[in-house]
Amino acid sequence: MKIGQAVFQDYQGMRRYGIVEKTIVKDRWTYAIVKWFNDEIYDRAMNDLVRLRNGTLSDFAIYEYRVDSLKQIDIEQELKTLRAMQRYQKKAEDA
Numbered sequence: 001m002k003i004g005q006a007v008f009q010d011y012q013g014m015r016r017y018g019i020v021e022k023t024i025v026k027d028r029w030t031y032a033i034v035k036w037f038n039d040e041i042y043d044r045a046m047n048d049l050v051r052l053r054n055g056t057l058s059d060f061a062i063y064e065y066r067v068d069s070l071k072q073i074d075i076e077q078e079l080k081t082l083r084a085m086q087r088y089q090k091k092a093e094d095a
Contacts, residue, residue, distance in 0.1 A: 001067045001070065002023075006075045019035050020070075032065050
């Protein structure tokens with residue numbers, strides 16, 4: 001996985017979008033550090049875990065992601081598909 005690659009991760013039903021900032025090899029596995037965008041739902045989930053389990057954020061939050069847990073995406077293709085869905089949905093609402 002390359003630095004600058006757009007990725008997403010499904011975490012407990014939450015779709016997270018980010019950009020790979022760095023990769024690290026540990027114990028023959030490649031990990032990525034990801035800059036996540038609009039990730040408030042994940043942040044709230046982690047804060048809830050901290051509160052419910054009497055821990056700290058570092059007990060639950062992950063900062064290095066094994067690359068097999070990330071899916072590479074083509075941003076332009078993703079946007080094209082989402083726009084097509086939006087147009088279809090709007091047309092159905094207007095009918």
